[in-house]
Amino acid sequence: MSGKVNWKFTLILCIVGFMLALQYNSMNTPSTRDTRDMWAIRNELAKEKKIHSELLGEIREVDQTLASYTELTNEKTAEALQNTLDKLYKQAGFMPTTGPGFVIEVAPSPESIAFGYEVEPLSSELLTRFINVVNQYKGNELEIDEKRFTTLSWIRDINGKLTVNGENVSTPPFKIKVVSPTIEDSKKLYNHLLSSAIQDEFYLDNLILTISKPVDHITLQSWTGGFENQFLKEQTKEE
Incomplete structure (x- = not known):
């Protein structure tokens, strides 16, 4: 009988000891800490x-x-709405735009020409990568090989040919135009592209980027792909 009691008492002590060990371990295990330095945190805060x-x-x-709408008379309302519509069309790329920017020429590298390599079309992955680098700075507008690139545009490889908006992009050389909101924004993007690894990525595909210096006036042609309205309907006067 005494041995049975001792066995139960030992089992209880083991359970209590195990629970105390778990509690001690949880109290002494340090919580996950943010190991970033002060500058990394400041950069993140600046972005936010x-x-x-x-x-x-x-x-x-x-x-x-x-x-401005509430202050307008009936005679001026139509004019104000038309101005807003024109502004939205311009932002969407449906109208030609002129502003500060620069031109980038995509061309075969001199080494590939010297060795007689066949010039391959630019890949959709590399062009998408380039556009993502440009879009790190907001407000920039693009024209790729005389094809306006907007939020409605798409990039595809079709039968081995790179297309933008369903139109074939020329085998290099061809030009990419970039227009920025201000000349200062254009200079920032220009310097960023010069120091970016995107040039190395093009070079791996036997291509080079020749980036001209920013100027005050670069003109982009309008989007030619059309627009399909799926949800908005015109309201008649009777309604």
Whole structure:
């Protein structure tokens, strides 16, 4: 009988000891810490503040547009709506645009020409990568081989040919035009592309980027792909 009690007592002590060990381990295990240094945290904070500032700017612009509508007379309402529509068409790329920017020539590398390599079309993956690098700076507009690139554009490889908006992109050499909101924005993007690894990625495909210096006036042609309205309907006067 005494041995049976001792066995139960030993089992209880083992359970209690195991639970105490788990509690001690959980109390002494350090929580996951943010190991980033101060500069990394400051950079992250700066990015978030920039996004916040851009959103506030967009909200302020919409509020100003709404306020201008409330102050208009009936005679001026149609004109104001047309101006807003033209602005939206321009932002969407449906109208030609002129602004500060630069031109990039995509051409075969001198080494590939010297060795007699066949010039291959630019791949859709590399062009998409390039566009992502450009879009790190907001507000830039593109024209790729005389084809306007907008939010409605698409990039595909069709039968081994690179296409933008369903139109074939020329085998290099061809030009890419970039227009920025201001000349300062254009210079920032220009310097970023010069120091970016994107040039090395093109060189691996036997291509080089020749980037001209920013100028005050670069013209992009309008989007020619058309627009399909799926949801908006015109309201008649009777309605």
